[in-house]
Amino acid sequence: MSSVVVVGAGPAGLAAAAAAARAGRDVLLIDAESRRGGQYHRQDLLDTTERFPLPPGVEHLAETVVWAVEPGRRLHLLTGPADGPGRRRRTVDAAALVIAPGAHDRVLPFPGWTLPGVYTAGAAQAMAKGQRVAVGRRVLVAGTGPFLLPVARAVLGAGAEVAAVLEANRPRWHTEPRGLAAGLAKAPELLGYLRTLAKHRVPYRTRTAVIAAHGADRLESVTTARLDERWRVRPGTERELEVDALCVGHGFTPRLELAVAAGCALSGGFVSVDPAQRTSVPGVYAAGEVTGIGGADLAAAEGAVAGLAAAGAPVPPRLLRRVRSLRRFAAALDRVHPVGDGWREWLTDDTLICRCEEVPYRALRAAAPGARALRLTSRAGLGLCQGRTCGAAVADLCGLPGDAFARRPIAAPVRLGELIDEENE
Amino acid sequence: MRVELDGEWVTAVPGQTVAGLLLARGRVSWRTTRAGGAPRGVFCGIGVCHDCLVVVNGVPDVRACQRLLADGDRVRCQDGAELPS
Numbered sequence: 096m097s098s099v100v101v102v103g104a105g106p107a108g109l110a111a112a113a114a115a116a117r118a119g120r121d122v123l124l125i126d127a128e129s130r131r132g133g134q135y136h137r138q139d140l141l142d143t144t145e146r147f148p149l150p151p152g153v154e155h156l157a158e159t160v161v162w163a164v165e166p167g168r169r170l171h172l173l174t175g176p177a178d179g180p181g182r183r184r185r186t187v188d189a190a191a192l193v194i195a196p197g198a199h200d201r202v203l204p205f206p207g208w209t210l211p212g213v214y215t216a217g218a219a220q221a222m223a224k225g226q227r228v229a230v231g232r233r234v235l236v237a238g239t240g241p242f243l244l245p246v247a248r249a250v251l252g253a254g255a256e257v258a259a260v261l262e263a264n265r266p267r268w269h270t271e272p273r274g275l276a277a278g279l280a281k282a283p284e285l286l287g288y289l290r291t292l293a294k295h296r297v298p299y300r301t302r303t304a305v306i307a308a309h310g311a312d313r314l315e316s317v318t319t320a321r322l323d324e325r326w327r328v329r330p331g332t333e334r335e336l337e338v339d340a341l342c343v344g345h346g347f348t349p350r351l352e353l354a355v356a357a358g359c360a361l362s363g364g365f366v367s368v369d370p371a372q373r374t375s376v377p378g379v380y381a382a383g384e385v386t387g388i389g390g391a392d393l394a395a396a397e398g399a400v401a402g403l404a405a406a407g408a409p410v411p412p413r414l415l416r417r418v419r420s421l422r423r424f425a426a427a428l429d430r431v432h433p434v435g436d437g438w439r440e441w442l443t444d445d446t447l448i449c450r451c452e453e454v455p456y457r458a459l460r461a462a463a464p465g466a467r468a469l470r471l472t473s474r475a476g477l478g479l480c481q482g483r484t485c486g487a488a489v490a491d492l493c494g495l496p497g498d499a500f501a502r503r504p505i506a507a508p509v510r511l512g513e514l515i516d517e518e519n520e
Numbered sequence: 521m522r523v524e525l526d527g528e529w530v531t532a533v534p535g536q537t538v539a540g541l542l543l544a545r546g547r548v549s550w551r552t553t554r555a556g557g558a559p560r561g562v563f564c565g566i567g568v569c570h571d572c573l574v575v576v577n578g579v580p581d582v583r584a585c586q587r588l589l590a591d592g593d594r595v596r597c598q599d600g601a602e603l604p605s
Contacts, residue, residue, distance in 0.1 A: 127586070128586075177588075200564060213563070215564045217565060222565055228540055313559070453555045
């Protein structure tokens with residue numbers, strides 16, 4: 096029986112591991128990447144300087160996927176270079192489990208979004224931070240949310256030109272005085288991004304979106320348009336823009352499959368937790384974006400709470416107050432960056448909704464109702480990504496709950512050869 | 521490090537992923553889809569979407585954005601659904 100097992104070495108997982116170790120427990124920290132940090136604090140893989148040294152008592156299992164979780168906090172792991180073959184198989188029973196796998200970009204489908212050269216906002220950042228490459232020479236950043244700003248800066252930092260940053264909303268901050276006050280500490284960071292955009296003369300436009308991407312076998316240009324409050328195109332505002340890369344993000348999708356497999360209750364599309372980050376399953380805690388999208392600071396604060404609670408140590412009230420305050424800010428951010436339902440009007444019959452199985456909007460509309468029947472008759476969500484990319488959009492378009500695609504008993508692809516015990520061959 | 525990309529031996533550096541090397545060399549796509557034969561490359565860049573698949577050392581369905589290159593690796597484009605060779 097291992098002591099405290101933490102899944103995910105991003106802001107939440109690192110904080111949880113450190114807190115549990117400081118409370119005197121042995122910690123096993125599991126992460127799919129080769130280096131700690133997660134997405135927001137992604138380390139430069141070409142530089143071996145370690146920004147996140149491990150506290151004593153923490154063992155880090157890098158390049159390790161949790162491909163299944165059984166009730167009773169039993170984890171099935173595969174360790175080795177992605178995606179095998181020949182990864183080392185291991186089973187771990189956790190005395191306490193902290194689930195902190197984070198989130199990934201949500202991207203709404205639009206005509207041409209499957210063309211090479213169209214990236215998620217997170218991909219552009221990961222490639223710039225982790226691999227020192229810009230995803231294009233002339234790059235457009237579009238979507239909604241404050242994350243677009245660090246993405247634009249990362250792309251500039253990797254040496255590319257940023258044609259513009261297009262924000263589909265016009266954030267109504269004056270409607271959120273309390274949330275804004277809770278996030279005042281982030282103001283210098285925001286100003287830093289805006290200064291960088293100004294220095295490079297990057298236009299920042301609100302109520303503007305990319306509604307189509309064009310190209311033969313790669314991205315060559317996009318159509319942008321001005322939007323109304325619900326994200327419907329204002330007729331006559333369409334413009335063509337030549338770019339060789341487009342980075343899009345419309346918020347984030349929590350990575351729920353491990354929590355669902357562990358039996359944790361969800362609420363509103365996220366893992367339900369109490370103030371000590373306890374889930375509905377005894378001994379299982381959750382922290383970071385799986386409990387609500389809130390950014391790295393909130394994730395780290397939640398992680399510290401979860402780590403202490405998982406270690407059986409008291410949680411200082413000051414830390415709980417910090418979590419509450421950061422949650423107020425996150426909720427306000429979320430409310431001023433809604434996803435307008437007008438994006439459905441950007442779709443054509445031929446627009447692919449499920450990228451893996453190449454399911455067009457037409458086929459989705461013709462599919463049988465209900466989550467399971469819809470998957471089986473259209474194949475949407477049945478490909479290699481298991482609906483991680485299209486699930487939120489399919490659910491929206493077909494009137495299903497947002498977490499309709501969150502159940503994935505096999506949480507990561509496994510090669511059958513990797514499941515065979517050598518002694519039984 | 522030396523690695524083979526579609527038959528050509530090129531230099532890579534430790535810590536570089538397959539996708540990092542391909543993008544640095546100006547490539548945007550290195551896979552075709554099973555049904556439509558459409559080109560694909562990196563989309564999510566963090567191992568979620570499975571769009572950036574390549575064949576590494578004869579093994580298909582390896583995510584280029586997640587796979588760190590090792591000296592002597594042989595990488596090639598993936599054409600639809602492939603079986604290990």
